[in-house]
Amino acid sequence: MTVIECQNVKKRYMGKNALESITFQLEDKKITGLIGRNGAGKTTLLKILAGFMKESSGEVKVFSNNPFNNLCVSENSILVDDQMSFPDTLKLTEILMMAPSFYPNWNAELATGLFEYFNLDAKQQHSKLSKGNQAMFNAIFGLATRCSLTMFDEPTNGMDEAVRTDFYRALLKEYIAYPRSILISSHHLAEIEHLLEDILLIHKGKVVFHQSLDEVKEYAVGIQGPTEKVEAYINQQEILHTKQLNRELQYTVVRKDSSMKYEGVTIQPVSASDVCMYVTSDTKGGIDDVFK
Amino acid sequence: MNLNADSTKPIYIQIAEWIENEIIAERFLSDGKVHSQYQLADLFNINPATAAKGLTILVEEKVLYKKRGLGMFVAPEAKIMILEKRRSETLTRMAMDLVLEARRLSVSEEELIHLIKKCEEE
Amino acid sequence: MFLSKSSLGKVVRAQVRFKMTAYMGAVLSLIVVQLVGLIISLNGTGSMGTSIDNISIQVNIVTHDGVFMFVAIWALFVGNLITTKAYRYDDFSFVTTRLSGNIANIIILCMVSVFAGVTTFLSNYLLRVVLLLFGSSSYLKSPGILENPLSSYLNVMVIIILILTAASAGYFGGMLLQKSKVFMVLIPAFIIAIPVTKSGQAFLAYVFMENESMLFLLVKLVSITIILFALAIVTSNRLEVRA
Numbered sequence: 001m002t003v004i005e006c007q008n009v010k011k012r013y014m015g016k017n018a019l020e021s022i023t024f025q026l027e028d029k030k031i032t033g034l035i036g037r038n039g040a041g042k043t044t045l046l047k048i049l050a051g052f053m054k055e056s057s058g059e060v061k062v063f064s065n066n067p068f069n070n071l072c073v074s075e076n077s078i079l080v081d082d083q084m085s086f087p088d089t090l091k092l093t094e095i096l097m098m099a100p101s102f103y104p105n106w107n108a109e110l111a112t113g114l115f116e117y118f119n120l121d122a123k124q125q126h127s128k129l130s131k132g133n134q135a136m137f138n139a140i141f142g143l144a145t146r147c148s149l150t151m152f153d154e155p156t157n158g159m160d161e162a163v164r165t166d167f168y169r170a171l172l173k174e175y176i177a178y179p180r181s182i183l184i185s186s187h188h189l190a191e192i193e194h195l196l197e198d199i200l201l202i203h204k205g206k207v208v209f210h211q212s213l214d215e216v217k218e219y220a221v222g223i224q225g226p227t228e229k230v231e232a233y234i235n236q237q238e239i240l241h242t243k244q245l246n247r248e249l250q251y252t253v254v255r256k257d258s259s260m261k262y263e264g265v266t267i268q269p270v271s272a273s274d275v276c277m278y279v280t281s282d283t284k285g286g287i288d289d290v291f292k
Numbered sequence: 293m294n295l296n297a298d299s300t301k302p303i304y305i306q307i308a309e310w311i312e313n314e315i316i317a318e319r320f321l322s323d324g325k326v327h328s329q330y331q332l333a334d335l336f337n338i339n340p341a342t343a344a345k346g347l348t349i350l351v352e353e354k355v356l357y358k359k360r361g362l363g364m365f366v367a368p369e370a371k372i373m374i375l376e377k378r379r380s381e382t383l384t385r386m387a388m389d390l391v392l393e394a395r396r397l398s399v400s401e402e403e404l405i406h407l408i409k410k411c412e413e414e
Numbered sequence: 415m416f417l418s419k420s421s422l423g424k425v426v427r428a429q430v431r432f433k434m435t436a437y438m439g440a441v442l443s444l445i446v447v448q449l450v451g452l453i454i455s456l457n458g459t460g461s462m463g464t465s466i467d468n469i470s471i472q473v474n475i476v477t478h479d480g481v482f483m484f485v486a487i488w489a490l491f492v493g494n495l496i497t498t499k500a501y502r503y504d505d506f507s508f509v510t511t512r513l514s515g516n517i518a519n520i521i522i523l524c525m526v527s528v529f530a531g532v533t534t535f536l537s538n539y540l541l542r543v544v545l546l547l548f549g550s551s552s553y554l555k556s557p558g559i560l561e562n563p564l565s566s567y568l569n570v571m572v573i574i575i576l577i578l579t580a581a582s583a584g585y586f587g588g589m590l591l592q593k594s595k596v597f598m599v600l601i602p603a604f605i606i607a608i609p610v611t612k613s614g615q616a617f618l619a620y621v622f623m624e625n626e627s628m629l630f631l632l633v634k635l636v637s638i639t640i641i642l643f644a645l646a647i648v649t650s651n652r653l654e655v656r657a
Contacts (some may be wrong), residue, residue, distance in 0.1 A: 001415050013657075028415050031339055052506060052655040063417055069651065071425060076417045083656040085503040087436035094435065101428040102509040104418045141507075148415055169337060176330045176340060194303070197341040214302055215346070252619045 001028045002064075003149055003181045004049060009058035011044055011205075018044040020205035022058070026183065031175060031195050033213075034185040035276050036202040043081070045202070046153050049183075050079035062149065075103070080142035081153035082135060086126040092137065093122040096144075105146035107178075114140045114170060118119040118163070131158035139167055143174050152184040155192070168195060189273035199272065203280040215273045219279075224251045225265030233262060241278040242285060253278055303338055307346030310336075312374045313367055322368045326356060331371065353377075422517075425509055429518035437522060440492050444530055447488045448537055451481035455541060476545060478538040482573060486580040493523060493584025497592055497650070506655045516647045523581045523592065531574030535566075568628045575635045582642035589649040612628050 004026035011019040019041045026032060032070055036042050041128050051067035051074055060066055067073040080107040086095050096115070115122075118136050120129075129137060135158045142150055156164040172195055175182060186192050189199070196234040199216050201208040209216070220240055227250040234254050240251040253270055270278075283289045301309075311327075314320045327335065332343035347364055350356040355370045367373070396406045463472045495501065496519055505515040544586055590597040608614035621638070625631045 003415070026575070030341070047656060048653075051511075053657055054652060054654065063415075069511045069513065071422060071509070071511050071514065072417060075420055075425070076510060081656070083503070084501060084507050086507055087501075087504050089436050089439050098432050099508070101431065102425070104420075148417060172337060173334065176333055181341075194338050197339045210627060213339075213342070214304070217302060221353075 003028050003062065004077070004183075005061040005064075006045075007059040009045075009048065009060055010056045011041075011048060011053065011223065012056045013053075017205055017227055019048075019055075022202065022205070022207055024200060024207050024210045026181060026200075028181055029179045030197045031182045031184065032198040032200055033189060033192055033196040034183055034200050034202070035187070035189050036185075037187060037280055040050040040202045040280070041205040042187075042202060043153055046079055046081070046151050046183070049149075050077060052079070076147050077149035077151065077227060078103075078142050078145050078147045079151045079153065080113065080138045080155055081282060082131075082138070082157055084141070088125050088127055090125070091123050092120060092126065092129075095126065095141075099141070099145065103147065105178075106199035107144045107146055110174065111140055114143070118166075130162060132163065135159050136163060136167070139171075143171065145175075146178055146180065149181045149183070152182070154185055154187070156186075164191070167188045168192065171195065189276055190271070193272055199276070201276050201280070208279055211281060213272060215271065216275055219275045220253050220270040221256045222251060222253045222268040222270050223262065223265050224249065224268060227249070229264050239284055240275075241281070243288065268271070297305060303336075303342050304345035304349065307336065307338075307343055308349045309349060311346065312378075315355070315370050316374055318371070320366050322366050322370065324366050325362070326364050328363055383412060420637070422511075422514055425511075425514045426517050426521070428509065429505070429508070429514060430521050431549055433518055433522045434525075436504065437496070439528075440495060441526060442527070444485070444488060444526075444533070447484050448481055448533060451484035452478075452541060452544075454538055455480035456544065475610070476541060478534065478541055480538045482576075483536050485530050486577055489523075489527060489530060489577045489581040490584035492526065493581035493586075494588035494591075495584075496522070497585060497588030497646075499592070502592070502653070503655060512651050512653065513647065516643075516650060519585070520582075520643050523585065524578060527574050527578035527581055527605075531570060534577070535570045538634075567626075568632075571632060572628055572635075575632055575639070579635050579639045579642070582639045586642045586646040586649070588645045589653075593649055594651055649653050 002025050004024070006024055009019055009022040011126045012015065022041070022045060034042050034046070044053065047084055048055050049067055051062075051070060052173075057215055060068075062070075062073045063076060065073050067077070072128065090098070092115070096108070096111050099111070100108065115137075116126050118133075118140070120133060120137060120140075122203060126134065135155060139152065139155045142152060142155075156167060158168065167264070168191075171182070173185075183200075184195070193213065196213050198210065198212050200210045200251050201216075209219075211219070223233055226248050227244070230250045234252050237254040237257065239252055239254055243251045285292075311320065312324075320326050326347075329340045329344040329347060332338070332346070333340040336343070347356065351358060351364065353373070354367055355362045355373055356368050358364055390404070399407075423509060461472065461474045463470060465471065502515070505518075586595070587601050590601065608618065621634050622631070625634075
């Protein structure tokens with residue numbers, strides 16, 4: 001079953017095209033990483049999917065409904081981000097007590113368990129929490145709703161290293177216990193890679209690719225060797241990234257072509273996060289180009 | 293339990309190899325049940341789909357067999373098959389790498405054989 | 415995939431319960447407002463004095479109009495307050511649509527207005543007790559519930575509806591402000607225009623003066639309130655959140 005369907009979605013926002021053209025489908029019960037650089041449109045896309053914003057054109061369907069002002073979508077989805085707000089008149093525990101009347105699948109045991117594990121203060125107000133604790137509380141809230149579509153926008157912003165690891169572990173365990181569709185955005189793929197089944201890479205408001213993680217890892221290869229040999233191999237192919245290591249040695253990343261046989265050069269796999277970085281960069285040499 | 297995330301080997305291959313190792317070490321016995329994809333996911337902190345892929349490889353190689361609704365089980369000849377495969381594939385490939393590296397370092401054939409013998413004695 | 419399906423009614427009920435707890439602060443501020451109004455009212459709104467021979471008579475007219483004015487302004491602010499980002503965003507951390515959030519807000523404003531109206535009406539009696547205990551008057555005369563129950567009930571109703579009308583005006587104005595900052599200028603201009611322009615005066619006269627009975631006034635006020643709330647719902651139906 002399809003959870004999300006986006007067809008040529010555009011969004012004009014603050015006088016700019018935040019989304020140019022987004023088309024993809026999300027299948028049920030997968031953990032998908034929404035990857036892209038800052039300003040790629042990740043947050044705008046998530047807000048449209050959550051029904052917070054309205055698309056300017058194109059078709060958006062979540063559970064076969066347009067999410068804007070749809071009760072079914074609101075009830076079965078949640079977007080966790082650092083703008084989540086709760087009334088100051090409520091203590092954290094009171095917020096958790098309110099939740100089950102909205103979310104029928106609410107897992108109170110999980111919420112209190114995580115709440116205590118992360119040492120959150122029950123009597124505290126949400127807005128008085130530190131950035132890290134606020135992010136943690138929001139994430140706990142999102143996990144405990146057990147919504148069929150659970151979306152996280154940079155959920156670990158502000159969390160320290162140990163807490164991040166714990167959160168990702170909790171996310172995976174909760175997913176195993178109660179599989180649901182999870183869309184998690186990050187500009188730091190390496191950190192969430194182990195959790196993911198699929199990757200949706202967007203750049204400048206467009207989908208670059210939507211593939212399984214294994215496909216992304218096979219997307220490109222790095223060829224390293226004497227410059228003239230490397231260049232002989234790459235003349236036909238699209239260069240994703242290139243770097244002159246010294247006078248004779250060159251390292252170039254190209255799309256993988258398994259029919260190619262390489263000799264006299266070494267072939268290296270390119271990690272998923274490097275693939276995402278190279279295909280979304282405007283220059284082929286990265287920052288080194290500036291210092292040429 | 294840790295996998296080598298930086299390894300050039302895909303995670304699902306590493307999962308398959310881990311199960312094979314367990315079978316060789318007889319921690320998974322013939323006709324015994326192996327971990328489900330969810331147990332593996334929990335154990336190695338990976339996506340269940342990745343774990344499932346590792347299991348699927350072994351089912352295709354007939355190292356494991358499926359019982360509907362019960363899970364995955366170790367095939368009776370699994371251990372022999374794995375050892376056979378490793379001998380023919382892995383060992384050959386490693387020997388190949390060894391020979392290539394020796395050539396690059398201009399180690400003669402005799403020296404190489406001597407080296408291998410020395411390793412065996414230790 | 416199993417999707418849970420709640421009705422609009424169920425979600426609104428949950429939202430009202432949530433808001434009742436969350437907006438307690440705003441309701442409590444009412445008590446402060448009423449006390450201030452009360453203290454100001456103690457001075458009386460009018461007085462006249464005569465003296466016959468050596469006896470001088472001082473008549474003080476004391477009403478709870480002051481309390482009411484304060485409460486009406488308070489209602490205007492509360493209506494406005496709950497349209498602000500902080501309050502609207504809180505809704506979207508839970509299950510909501512713009513419609514359900516609006517309905518829940520309107521129900522809350524109705525409940526608050528009833529509470530404010532009844533307490534304002536009763537402040538009249540508090541005023542009497544205070545005057546009796548601490549005032550220097552020797553004789554107090556005022557209409558009571560027992561003397562004319564029907565008129566008293568109607569009085570309470572009118573007070574409640576007036577407060578609600580103020581709240582709905584605040585609510586609609588607030589939503590306009592959320593929509594565009596242009597209304598920061600337009601709304602004050604509009605408020606000034608009402609008592610100054612001919613048609614504005616005619617409107618005020620139609621609503622407040624030309625009534626054959628209290629019931630007419632009630633019906634007119636209720637209609638205005640409904641129109642204001644409906645406009646607020648239409649205005650806010652495309653507002654974006656966490657934008």
